[in-house]
Amino acid sequence: MAFGLESNLLVDITIILTFATVIAYAARFLKQPPIFSYIVSGVLLGPLVFNLIKPTAELQTISHMGVAFLLYMVGMNLNFDILRRVGIVSLLTGLGQVIFTTAIGFLIASALGFGKVPALYIAIGLAFSSTIIIVKLLSDKKELDTLHGRISLGFLIFQDFIAIFVLIFVTGLTQQGPLGSVLLEFLFKGLFLVAIVFGFSEIILKRLFKFIAHSHELLFISGIAWLFLVSLIFAKMGFNIEMGAFLAGFSLSSIPYNTEIVRRIQPLRDFFIVVFFVLLGLPIAISSINQIIWPAIILSLLVLIGNPIIVMSVMGLNGYKRRTAFLCGLNVAQISEFSLIIAALGLSVGHVDSSIVSLLTLVATITIAVSTYFVLYGDKLYDLLSPYLGIFERKNTKEDLMSSYSELKEYDLVLFGGHRIGRSVVENFKKSKSKLLVIDFNPDIIDILKEKKIATLYADAANPELLNSLNFKKIKYVVSTTQNKEADLFILKHIKQENPNTKVVLTTIHMHEAIEFYKLGADYVILPYLLSGDEISHIINNSLRDKKYMNKARREHINFLKDSGLEDYQLTG
Numbered sequence: 001m002a003f004g005l006e007s008n009l010l011v012d013i014t015i016i017l018t019f020a021t022v023i024a025y026a027a028r029f030l031k032q033p034p035i036f037s038y039i040v041s042g043v044l045l046g047p048l049v050f051n052l053i054k055p056t057a058e059l060q061t062i063s064h065m066g067v068a069f070l071l072y073m074v075g076m077n078l079n080f081d082i083l084r085r086v087g088i089v090s091l092l093t094g095l096g097q098v099i100f101t102t103a104i105g106f107l108i109a110s111a112l113g114f115g116k117v118p119a120l121y122i123a124i125g126l127a128f129s130s131t132i133i134i135v136k137l138l139s140d141k142k143e144l145d146t147l148h149g150r151i152s153l154g155f156l157i158f159q160d161f162i163a164i165f166v167l168i169f170v171t172g173l174t175q176q177g178p179l180g181s182v183l184l185e186f187l188f189k190g191l192f193l194v195a196i197v198f199g200f201s202e203i204i205l206k207r208l209f210k211f212i213a214h215s216h217e218l219l220f221i222s223g224i225a226w227l228f229l230v231s232l233i234f235a236k237m238g239f240n241i242e243m244g245a246f247l248a249g250f251s252l253s254s255i256p257y258n259t260e261i262v263r264r265i266q267p268l269r270d271f272f273i274v275v276f277f278v279l280l281g282l283p284i285a286i287s288s289i290n291q292i293i294w295p296a297i298i299l300s301l302l303v304l305i306g307n308p309i310i311v312m313s314v315m316g317l318n319g320y321k322r323r324t325a326f327l328c329g330l331n332v333a334q335i336s337e338f339s340l341i342i343a344a345l346g347l348s349v350g351h352v353d354s355s356i357v358s359l360l361t362l363v364a365t366i367t368i369a370v371s372t373y374f375v376l377y378g379d380k381l382y383d384l385l386s387p388y389l390g391i392f393e394r395k396n397t398k399e400d401l402m403s404s405y406s407e408l409k410e411y412d413l414v415l416f417g418g419h420r421i422g423r424s425v426v427e428n429f430k431k432s433k434s435k436l437l438v439i440d441f442n443p444d445i446i447d448i449l450k451e452k453k454i455a456t457l458y459a460d461a462a463n464p465e466l467l468n469s470l471n472f473k474k475i476k477y478v479v480s481t482t483q484n485k486e487a488d489l490f491i492l493k494h495i496k497q498e499n500p501n502t503k504v505v506l507t508t509i510h511m512h513e514a515i516e517f518y519k520l521g522a523d524y525v526i527l528p529y530l531l532s533g534d535e536i537s538h539i540i541n542n543s544l545r546d547k548k549y550m551n552k553a554r555r556e557h558i559n560f561l562k563d564s565g566l567e568d569y570q571l572t573g
Contacts, residue, residue: 075250097307128159505524507525
């Protein structure tokens with residue numbers, strides 16, 4: 001049976017996936033997230049360039065399924081432990097940024113000539129930031145457990161909740177009747193459905209999933225069935241399927257098996273969500289690009305500059321250091337997938353036309369592309385802008401209160417990173433009379449060490465202000481277990497300049513990095529799979545008694561690395 005090119009769903013999907021894959025390779029080279037490549041693919045496939053794809057009803061259905069899968073997984077990944085840990089500051093920061101951005105965005109959009117309803121949709125779209133993108137970037141940088149990582153994740157989750165309520169509100173506006181009574185009826189119906197969904201999940205699903213947990217296939221299909229069942233019920237009750245999908249996932253967030261369900265559903269979500277973001281890029285045409293390019297640039301500047309300033313101001317008033325506030329601010333310098341979902345919903349119910357969706361899609365493309373580099377190179381940006389950020393910091397910050405470090409005290413050993421290998425070093429040095437200072441950016445580790453009466457300093461190893469504040473003239477040993485190459489190189493260079501006699505021990509999982517550290521003057525390099533925390537403690541303890549012991553261990557380790565096939569590096573013991 002033959003199909004025409006324009007009506008063949010298989011051909012459309014093939015073209016979409018092929019383009020998205022090619023652009024994704026280029027985006028990966030540029031360190032851009034997949035969402036960016038999908039939107040760009042849509043722009044290329046639309047009337048602006050190749051005009052190969054039309055937004056058919058079949059593709060729209062697949063697009064809606066992609067949003068449903070996305071919100072289902074957002075619901076399952078909500079972590080209340082994080083919210084409890086940084087709840088107040090996350091609530092104030094997330095809510096404050098949404099309110100101020102919406103207000104300022106509405107004024108700017110109105111000044112650009114948009115009507116009240118389109119301006120409100122634009123303003124709301126600018127207010128939300130992407131949880132998915134930021135979690136991925138922070139995870140790649142190993143910063144999810146830092147203070148700024150936890151606060152950022154907390155206020156992004158709060159923003160997701162606000163976005164869900166906006167979606168519910170917009171859906172309620174489509175119902176017939178007086179606005180007040182419609183919204184009240186909608187609220188009661190929503191609360192009733194939430195109670196039913198969570199009650200069923202707590203009473204039935206927890207037991208059911210425990211019974212089938214041994215079968216990954218059955219767990220997977222049960223999770224999919226629950227998603228579609230709840231989405232269908234919500235659709236029949238007058239809500240949209242996205243609301244049902246989110247609640248279906250949220251109701252499973254506390255069950256022990258949700259991680260396995262997420263892991264198996266994620267590839268399915270990734271497939272469907274490609275179509276959603278590609279379709280968002282399709283409406284951008286030559287005629288519309290001329291009308292929206294300057295508004296898009298102006299609104300993008302608000303997101304890229306205004307949102308971080310708002311977050312830094314709120315966090316500064318709450319007593320956080322300018323570095324923490326700055327890094328959190330960079331995490332809101334893009335608009336969210338929720339922004340595009342809300343705009344698409346507004347289009348479907350007739351509140352806005354396609355030009356508003358195109359405008360927000362272009363803003364998303366610009367801000368996602370630029371903010372990705374903001375987050376990746378946040379430390380370098382902070383070093384550059386730090387002298388001008390003093391207005392965002394108060395005296396006696398919360399980070400200072402978290403630490404138990406005394407500037408008047410002299411320390412024998414400074415340990416960067418108190419987790420895993422660092423924990424073994426701490427336990428061994430507690431038994432000696434040596435004075436130990438542990439520097440870490442994980443609040444939980446700081447709290448544990450403070451309970452053990454160990455001197456702590458909440459800080460990031462790569463922070464120049466931190467290293468400048470420490471007197472390395474008196475410190476005998478510095479051990480870094482961070483496994484962060486840039487931070488370790490910075491520590492090594494700084495300390496050897498301050499005091500060449502201070503012994504510096506670094507950590508890496510790569511042999512070639514160990515060789516590089518040795519060439520640059522490291523006194524010893526920990527390779528975790530070869531050397532445990534107990535062993536490095538043994539080496540340092542022996543070095544305290546015998547100054548030549550470290551050099552001996554260094555020579556032996558270099559010889560071992562040479563014997564491991566890295567003889568092309570010219571090293572001397």
